Structure formats: structure tokens, C-alpha cells
Amino acid sequence: MMVMEKGIDSAFEAVPVVETGTLGKAIAVLELVSTAQTPLRFTEILALSGQPRGTLHRQLSHLVGEGLLSLGSDLRYEPGMRLLKLASNAWAKNQFRTVAEPHLKRLHDRTGETVHLGVLHGREIIYLDKVESRQAVRMNSQIGNASPVYCTGVGKAALSVLPEDRLADLVGQLSFQAYTPNTHLSAAALMDELLAVRLAGYAFDREEHESGIRCVAAPIYAQRHGVVAGVSVTGPAYRVSMEQLELWAASVCDAARAIEQEVDVRLGPGR
Amino acid sequence: MMVMEKGIDSAFEAVPVVETGTLGKAIAVLELVSTAQTPLRFTEILALSGQPRGTLHRQLSHLVGEGLLSLGSDLRYEPGMRLLKLASNAWAKNQFRTVAEPHLKRLHDRTGETVHLGVLHGREIIYLDKVESRQAVRMNSQIGNASPVYCTGVGKAALSVLPEDRLADLVGQLSFQAYTPNTHLSAAALMDELLAVRLAGYAFDREEHESGIRCVAAPIYAQRHGVVAGVSVTGPAYRVSMEQLELWAASVCDAARAIEQEVDVRLGPGR
DNA sequence: AAATCAAGTTCCATATATTGGAATAAATAA
DNA sequence: TTATTTATTCCAATATATGGAACTTGATTT
Structure with missing residues (x-):
């Protein structure tokens, strides 16, 4: 009945595979x-x-x-209300988030735009943290928010580091929805882009989830912790050009790699 | 087995009174x-x-x-991660919060200090929303956070509008802890202050929960919705004097009453 | 290497909680 | 009032949870 090896299941399956x-x-x-x-x-x-x-x-x-x-x-x-209380605890104590936090801040300092940290959970990306320029709109709206993998920068970055078989599984289960004219609408199109993402080491969101919003994201693969995640820098299209995002890509990758390493050090061998 | 009248239970009991x-x-x-x-x-x-x-x-x-x-x-x-996702939904769609939001913003505009919205849940206050001056420290830390009723402004405000019997029940179950030298440490002391709060219509937190932090809060009693809550304006003691808080009290009460009314209109008869 | 020990997992007869259809009660409308 | 919709309770049948003990696994020591 237990079909998956233990430990690394959390990032891959949201829908119960085991009896609950x-x-x-x-x-x-x-x-x-x-x-x-x-x-x-x-x-x-x-x-x-x-x-x-x-x-x-x-x-x-x-x-x-x-x-x-x-x-x-x-x-x-x-x-x-108890849901909020439980989640608040979960969030505050989440070690992955805690480790990543300073790196997100640094990335934000460098770019001046909004920085997101999202983890892969089942077929979705769940946003774990966010550092925002100014408290323009609702600040907490994003945390805990679930977004599709196939049309977000963090989502595509995360997918790009999944083992081949897991990726096939997951992509096979996706149902695509056209959030904008740019949204990928087929597994083939998505897989094509993932190839490019894997080569570059980072992913773009070219207004695929929300018109007028673009981002650049890099994958975080914390194997030991069973976490597949991503960091991104997001901005409005009128202010942030694709060229600008290209320039930021290195910083985003640096941050991702730094988080990856620190997670391994802090949560890896010691635990 | 069901010992309480239905509907208005949520604000009063966190620990199961019914079999679960x-x-x-x-x-x-x-x-x-x-x-x-x-x-x-x-x-x-x-x-x-x-x-x-x-x-x-x-x-x-x-x-x-x-x-x-x-x-x-x-x-x-x-x-x-599923906890975060569930809570994020719960928060985003919470009607009480949605209704209160613009009032919180207005209150923040008037005072320039941090505004909180908290609801009574069992023996605790759970923070539902927050409008902050600038993103000084962690911004999301407060939402979903549970704090004691007996040493927070919102907590004491909420208690002040509870029916006598409910209040007695709740206070009887409290165990007091000295967060600061100013924290009330007995039911008697708390009840004494609640008397004053009831007369004034608003409550202070005189650095009772955290040294160097004070606030003024007003109760929100949305009977129909079964919600007992409070709004507060909070600031650091070095910047916000008790006299200042006293001056803000009227605005806080106004906001509370406005929220109360709008909740009644929007969620009351119509539903 | 083998043996020891600790930690995690599975097993299975029994007890208990869940199940779900049907009856009742309560609220709302005519 | 009666009719009608909606919510709640009941209870025998059944599926699920329970929990002690046996079993595995993995690390540590001899």
C-alpha cells in the first residue's frame, strides 16, 4: 500500500497515495x-x-x-480560526523558510523588486515567504497561496530539477488553464520550455500567470530535506524589462544556490 | 451531548466541548x-x-x-504545506476580515501606527489582520498568531463585551503568566480592569504583554456572526505616550463601531 | 564481523467509532 | 394554520481504529 519510499514524499504528492x-x-x-x-x-x-x-x-x-x-x-x-493558528505556527517554525529568509532579503536589496520563496507541493507551488518593496497592496495575500506549476517562474524552476520519472508523473496529471495569452497549454510546450530552463539554470515567467507581471526564478533542490522549491524576483512589466530580468538571473541563482547549501549544512548531516 | 446553543460557540470555546x-x-x-x-x-x-x-x-x-x-x-x-494552503484560503475569504479591512486602513492613516484586528477564540486572541507603518521587521509574523486575552489590548477589549456568565467561565479557566512586570496576574485584577474598560469603552495595554509596547483597543461585538473581536493601535512606548493613546481612543472606537455596523448590515439580515 | 541495542514499522484479534438510511424536529414559506 | 424545506437525531450493521506484541531496520559497540 505504501508505494513510495519514505521521507521524500512530501514535495511530490498532495493527493493521498496512502490510506488516510x-x-x-x-x-x-x-x-x-x-x-x-x-x-x-x-x-x-x-x-x-x-x-x-x-x-x-x-x-x-x-x-x-x-x-x-x-x-x-x-x-x-x-x-x-484554529486553521490560522496552526498555520501560523507551521510558518513561523518552518526551518527551510528560516534558513532562506536572509537570502531573500539580500536578493531584494539587490533588485528592489518583490522576492518570492515557493515550494513544490503536489501539482502546485505554495508560497512560503515574500519580501516586498513597499506594502503597496495586501502584504500577506501571497503566503500560503497555491499557484499552478506550469505558469509561474518558481513552478517551472522547481520542475526543471525534478527527476525524469517524477516529472513525467506530475506533468501527466496537469490540466492546463489559459490564465493569459502566454500561458503554456500543453505538456509538450511545458516540457520544451523546461529543457531551456534546465540549460540556463533559471526560468522566466513571461506574463504567463498574470498579464503585466513577469519574473525570473531559480530552482532550489534540498534533497535531504525532501524539498523542491524556487526563489524568484517579480515585477510589473512596465517597470521591469526582460533584459533586466536576464541581468538579475545570476543574483537569483546565487541566492538559490546559497539557500540550497545552507539548508544542507544546517539541516543535513547534523540532524 | 451538545451542551451549547448553536451558532455562537466559535468565539467562546477552543477546546472541544463536543465529542470530536x-x-x-x-x-x-x-x-x-x-x-x-x-x-x-x-x-x-x-x-x-x-x-x-x-x-x-x-x-x-x-x-x-x-x-x-x-x-x-x-x-x-x-x-x-497543506496547512498553509488551507489557512491562506480561510484568511483570504474571511468575510469579517474583508469587511474590516478598509476601516483598519483608515485607522492606520489617521494614527500612523500599527493597527491590529484580533478575534476571540477560546481563551486566546487570534490576530486576523494587521496594517503596518513600514515593513520594519517580519510583517506576517502576527497574522494567525495567538496571544493571551488578559494582557493584550484587543483581548481585554473583547472580554469587556462578553456576557457575564461567559466571561466568568473564561476567566476561571485562565492561567496567568508574567510576560512583563505590568501583566495582570490574577482573575481579580483582570476583572477590576475590565470594569474600567467597560466604562470607558476602550482598553489599554500598558506594556503588559511586551515591554516597550503599548496600545489602545476597542471591542467589536458582531453578535449575529458569533464574533467577539477587537481593533487596536499599537506603538513603541518611546514614541507613543499614554496621552497620545488616550487621544486616539475615539478613532479606535469609531473604527470598531463602523466595523460592527457594517458586519451587521452585510452579514446580518441578508444571510 | 558479529552482537547488542535502540528506533521504527507491521500485525491482528478485539473494541469502538463510523456509517447511512430513515425518523424526527426545527425553521421557513404559503 | 398547513405545507415545505432544511437540519438534526437515532440506531443496527459494519468498517475502522485500537493497542499490545512481534518483527525489521539501522546504528553502535564488542
């Missing part, structure tokens, strides 16, 4: 409610989840009892 | 790992959790399978 029992079903309900655009009523969840009434009712009451969901007086379920 | 079955036990393990200062090995968790070996092993494997924990190649368990 009743917990898995409960978390599926949690995800459903937490992904919904607006608080849901019992019947709506019933329809979406496909669970039997009695079962769903108990699952929800358990989730509410744990503070993972909250039930308003209007009988609508929405994500609970 | 196997989910509860799994989440307890998750919390344990996620609260630890450093990634834990199986045996350490075994000792801390008090569960039998076989049981714990399965719980952990389910949590890992769901991406809530991750297991490194060094056989240490640490919080998984």
Missing part, C-alpha cells in the same frame, strides 16, 4: 468548505461532498468541535 | 507536532502524546498522507 482513513474524509470536507467562495449551508455541502446525511453531519460537528470550521448563527459553515 | 471522535485525536497529534519548537521524531511524539505505538504510527501516517504533516528523510515530523 476517516481523517482523510473529514479533511476533504474541511477543504471543500474552506475552498468555497462563501460560507456554505449544510445542504450545499451535502450536495458537493456526496456523503450521506448522517455521516456528513457528524463530520461537520467534529470539525466545528475542533475549531477547524465554525458554524454561524445563520447555519453556514466557514473556516475556523 | 477520531478526528479530535488526530488533530491533537497535529497540534502537538505543529507546536513543537523543532521537528520531532516518532519516539518523542510517542512520549508527548501518550498514545500507544501502533495507534500513533497510524495517526501520523494519515496526517502525512493528507499533507498536514511532512516526514523528512531524517524521520522527523514537521508541519506540512
